[in-house]
Structures are given as structure tokens and as C-alpha cells.
Amino acid sequence: MRHLLSAADLDLATTTAVLDLAEEMGQLQQRPVKKLPALRGRTVVNLFFEDSTRTRSSFELAGKWLSADVINVSAKGSSVSKGESLRDTVLTIDAMGVDALVIRHSASGAPLQASQWARAKVVNAGDGTHEHPTQALLDAYTMRRHLRSLGGDGELAGRTVVIVGDLTHSRVVRSNVLLLQTLGAKVVLVAPATLMPSGVASWPVNTSNDLDAVLPEADIVMMLRVQSERMSGGYFPTPREYTVGYGLTRNRLGLLRPEAAICHPGPMNRGLEISADAADSASSLILDQVAAGVAVRMSVLYHLLGGDDEREGDPR
Ligand code: NCD
DSSP states (O other): OOOOGGGGGGGHHHHHHHHHHHHHHHHHTSSOOOOOOOTTTTTTEEEESSSOSHHHHHHHHHHHHHOOEEEEEEEEESSSGOOHHHHHHHHHHHHTTTSSEEEESSSSTHHHHHHHHSEEEEEEEEEETBBOOOHHHHHHHHHHHHHHTTTTTTTTOOOOEEEEOOOTTTHHHHHHHHHHTTTEEEEEOOOGGGSSOTTTGGGEEEEEHHHHGGGGGGEEEEEOOOGGOOOOOSSSSSSHHHHHHOOBBBBTTTTTTTTOOOEEEEEEOOOBOHHHHHHHHBBBHHHHHHHHHHHHHHHHHHHHHHHSOOOOOOOO
């Protein structure tokens, strides 16, 4: 793997290889001593221009547990706050000789641009409203394990994943639709018309405005955060009305099949898109997703940096 910029970079064989290695990495999480020498001498820089709790810390743990040196650079506290451009920031860090740049940025396409400037390998850790491929991988990993816990083979092919909420502003949904298509799952997107992405008609999904009608079909229901920080106008009348139409409320839990599971990439707006009853229920996989984040990112870093290949020649 040269970079991981989009879930579209992952074909079925690569996805399966990443998820299978993540299973092995996940076993390390259970051990008292969490260290493998696999990436000793490699350097990973987390370059986060947007806030993050779980993505940044899980990339950091993933790198450290594989013995890579990991440093974190965030916009606040770096020369970005002095007006340095993305290109100059990327070139500066790249010039130090690092092996991988894990980038989160509010501009869609920023990691792709960085990959054209840098010699290091680039991982997209969320770019604007575009993509978040490692989130889709950890979601697939979590769903696979859930299906296996029910006694199946864990295959997502033919399963129904219902994704609900602020789809317009969600990079998580875009990466999930791509990866779930690769894995053969059926995706149903549910949102009010105002939060349905433009162009969704050409996506390989079914859509609905009626959550109650769709919930009984779900093997997995994935609730997405209402991303108020990306909204410029009113996308729904009031938070209360949003919850009534599209929240996973206590009453709606009764519409789910007993073996259906609930996912949310976090951070959650409890009481808005998801009730505490749903988030904390026995069907919730939300903390499993967090745990999966470390295992999957270990696998991704290993796939990118585990070989003997050197940093690429100067792409400029
Ligand atoms: C998501 C993100 O930042 O794209 N969170 C995450 O990475 N777990 C979703 C969100 O912010 O709502």
C-alpha cells in the first residue's frame, strides 16, 4: 500500500488482509505488555488540523505498540497558527525524514494533496466531508466480529447496514458506503431530505426518510453525529424534532431485531441522534468500535510501513 487516502484504495483482498491482521493485533490489546518490534526505527507523525479524541490517540497507540516513534502535531501550538500553509507544514515535517503522515484536515482532499508533496506515506484520518477510511475499516472489523459472535462466519456480504443521520456532512458515511460495497453488504441510508447528500442517487445504496420503516431490516444500525460545526444554516427545525424523526430513541429500540447491533463512530450527542438507552444497551458496539480502532490502525500502519521499501523519491 503506498498511501491510504480513500476506502476506494482498498480492494476486497487488501481489505480482508487488513482486517485479518487487525484480528492478530487485537490480541496484543489483551496482553499486559503491549509491544511488538515490527515498526522499530519507523517514525509516524500525527498531523491533526481538526479536533479528535479517539482517532488521534488510537493512531498514537497503534504506532507505539508497534514500536514506531510517534509524534503529534496539531494546528494549535504549531506554526499553522502563525499562518504557515498546509504545503509548507507538510514539506517541513516530511523534510525531517518521517515515514508516515497521518493527516486530519477540514478541507476535503488535503491528504491527497499532501501525498503529492511528501515522500512519506500518507494516511487520511478524516478530510472535511470527504472520507475517513480507517473509520470504515474499524467499523467493518467491529461488524464482522459481531456477526461471528452470533455464530456466523462474520461475512458482511448480504447483510443490511442502515446508516442514519447527518449524511451530508459525514466523511464516515462516504468511506463506509465504499468499503461496505466492496464487502458486499447492502446499505440503506436514512436522513431527512435536507441531510441527504447531493448525488446520493448515483451511490450504490437505498435511501429512505422513514427510520421506523427501515429499522426492522437492519443487521447493523449506524447512527451518525449531527455535525453542527459544519452546518451553516438550519437543516432541521429544532433538535427535538430531529430526535423525534431520526434519533435512536428508547422506543425505537423495540423495532430492532434482537440480534441487531448499534454502532456510532463517536463523538455522540446523547439525547439528539442517540439516546442513552441505545448507546448503553447490550446491543451497542460503540466501545468495541473504539477498541477496534487501535487494532485496525496497527494493521494499517504495518501494511504501509512493515516492508523494507524506503521512502519514495522526491515527488516534487
Ligand atoms: C468522526 C469524524 O471525525 O469524522 N469521528 C471519528 O473519527 N470517530 C465523526 C464525527 O466527528 O462525527
